[in-house]
Amino acid sequence: MDEQTFLETMIETVKYDDAYKNKDELLGILRHSMITYRKTSDFTRVSNQRKEYLDLRVPVPMLKIAKTLKNELENLAAIVYIETPEYSFWGLHIKPKPVELDSVETIEHNAFFDDIKDTIIQGIRNAKYTIWIAVAWFTDIEIYAELLLRKKAGVQIRIITSDEETNRFLINKLESNFETVKVPLAGKNRLHDKFCIIDFEFVMHGSYNWSKNARNNDETLATALDRDFVRKFADEFMRLYVENKNLN
Template sequence: MNEQQFRKLLIDTVKVGDHPEKDQIISLLKISVVRFEKTGEFTRRLWNHYKEYIYLCIIPEKIIELKKYEKYLDGVCDEIYPPDDEYEFWSLLIRPGSLPVDEEISQEILFEGIQQQIIEEIRSAKYLIWIAMAWFTDPVLYKELLKKKTQGVTIEIVMDDNDKNRNAEFDLSTNFPTHWVRIESLYKNIMHEKFCIIDLNTVIHGTFNWTKAANYNKETISIDRNRTTAEAFADEFMKLKKSELLKF
């Protein structure tokens, strides 16, 4: 297991854990880098095994925040450390470092558990959430957005102006700036975009509409943690937002 794979396993393990602040921990881990440090010093616990340290490196302004969870993360690392004939996990050390490079920020494809993953991404938002959605009628995701609003996160939504959205059991316009888009042409068309931008760094996009029915369909989403990709989707969001009516 390489360092990048270990980091992903660490994040996935925290996700399924029961730590009360796991969403905050995950958001910190996503901007951290894992480094292995193998030593020539015997552990004196397992026969003929050397100490291996795991360094968790994060930008200096976040290091104090991450160190609050050092003991917990040390325990998780000890739990998931792969068996080795030569080395034994000895300790987790948190050190200052740089942001992960783009290659370390993976694209994640999901075919199952999509709604839950979207919830986790919403909960990780710290600054803004921009949503462009053909259909948005899922009250579960709506309630998650309300929670983020109370935390001060800026939320804006672009919606297709159709009867299903207008007659949903909740009114998005009451709580969020909502831009209703109608496409007018010779044919009856809809605004068919389905994406969500989080903190201008993460994009969720694919076939999944934010509806109850989508949870029972065969759907796919991609989660891209990449600034360049996020900005491309943000440009599209701004184009949609600026128009109340798109003409062809």
């Protein structure tokens, strides 16, 4: 089968098999990756059969997580792979996906001072693959409901929030439904980020917490459709996620 068909078969296998414990993470990685075959001249023990490897090329911000799931991804590839008299599967390697350089890339930056919550909800509704959220306070039940709808549509959702009493209203629901990491208070230092990454292409950031009280405040929200700019937020999200995941 061709590379795209192979990748789609991996996605469908994970999607409909509840045996995969890291289903959301696997789907998030596979939906943004590409597969390339790497044929070799090395023979197997079968007469005239050669070894073939698969390279899973993953977006750079997702490389660390993909490497931790290498065994699961390799086992999945082995299940999907169809051996032939000419070639046999001998392993999967995780490599960076080439940065896509479109001839004309749309870049848009905007700022909002009113209707901020509506802008956030619309951004969530536009997500097709991933939503990564880092917000200090998350107590808005309506935004939570929008995230549940996107999860049901297959979107991978990760949340980083502050581990403190003011977040108790929704924290159990967040942990039950999404990949949620809590950042502990360290003296006077606390998580104070407020940003949301959509599909590694769009980011919303500013002063607005996802809380009930934020609706009554003077707040700002900036948005950017700018891949290079968004990657910087994705790098920061991954740093926070990896550093704090083992603390939970």
